[in-house]
Amino acid sequence: MIPELPLDQVRTLLAVIDEGTFDAAAAALHVTPSAVSQRVKALEQRTGRVLLVRTKPVRPTESGAVVVRYARQLARLERDAYAELGLTAENEEPTRVSVAVNADSLATWFLGALERVDRTPYVCFELHREDEANTAELLREGRVMAAVTSSPEPVTGCSVRALGRMRYLAAASPDFADRHLGGPLADALTTAPVLTFDRSDDLQDAFVRGLRRGRGAASGVRHAVPTSEGFIESVVLGLGWGMLPEAQAEPLFRSGRLVRLAPDRPVDVPLHWQQWKLDSPALAAVADAVTTAATEALRNPV
Numbered sequence: 001m002i003p004e005l006p007l008d009q010v011r012t013l014l015a016v017i018d019e020g021t022f023d024a025a026a027a028a029l030h031v032t033p034s035a036v037s038q039r040v041k042a043l044e045q046r047t048g049r050v051l052l053v054r055t056k057p058v059r060p061t062e063s064g065a066v067v068v069r070y071a072r073q074l075a076r077l078e079r080d081a082y083a084e085l086g087l088t089a090e091n092e093e094p095t096r097v098s099v100a101v102n103a104d105s106l107a108t109w110f111l112g113a114l115e116r117v118d119r120t121p122y123v124c125f126e127l128h129r130e131d132e133a134n135t136a137e138l139l140r141e142g143r144v145m146a147a148v149t150s151s152p153e154p155v156t157g158c159s160v161r162a163l164g165r166m167r168y169l170a171a172a173s174p175d176f177a178d179r180h181l182g183g184p185l186a187d188a189l190t191t192a193p194v195l196t197f198d199r200s201d202d203l204q205d206a207f208v209r210g211l212r213r214g215r216g217a218a219s220g221v222r223h224a225v226p227t228s229e230g231f232i233e234s235v236v237l238g239l240g241w242g243m244l245p246e247a248q249a250e251p252l253f254r255s256g257r258l259v260r261l262a263p264d265r266p267v268d269v270p271l272h273w274q275q276w277k278l279d280s281p282a283l284a285a286v287a288d289a290v291t292t293a294a295t296e297a298l299r300n301p302v
Contacts, residue, residue, distance in 0.1 A: 014075075015036070021057060049064075069142030100146075101128070109247070109293055113290045161291065172261055195239060204218040
């Protein structure tokens, strides 16, 4: 028989993760640290798995992340059920929808999607900025209810739908192009200073590999600028060349502040919406708004 997961133990595990320590979880739950420890150990014995890494702050193991996600989904369903039954108190906390989203979507079209959501009863958004290749990990850990991700493979317990393709264009300031890109572009980009968002940003390297038929990469002279707005400003100022979202780059091309590099070589990044498989009115409203906004802002899926 499959062992039951007692709600008090599941909620205690979630409290430990959210608060970071056993003592803080005990204070939040109004019990003793010993009681928290006993509940977590009992849950680990029931599942036959280690659920926490006892660091400061504590971290869920892979199995622990499954239980944490289950706990958050239960909490969401419980709040929605109370709301539908009219049992919410006047001082009840607003419905909170947590979403992981990449920086470029956040800077271009995503906030406009949230503006479309009916926030009566009141809905609060908790946004986690993360690279589109990594947002799905926040879903696996149970830290968010939904995510804009580049992965079409659904996380366990989640549904997925295609949003569209975000197009990126290679750009540089006119002065930078004159100083660094005078020769064949495929060769010049291997030595010219380049901008990246962070260490996991592969867009610029992918662009260069495309020009060079899979060989080489962008220059090792790299400036890391981890904000969408700062990245664009750095390109405009001539610190390096970089790949910019089409929506942000086009006005700068028209004004002459930036020039296109290989206009016929855009890089398209497919985006998907993944969310918990829950019958949650608030989450459904956010999903509908995001899908509609993406249809208007992004290029159609292939």
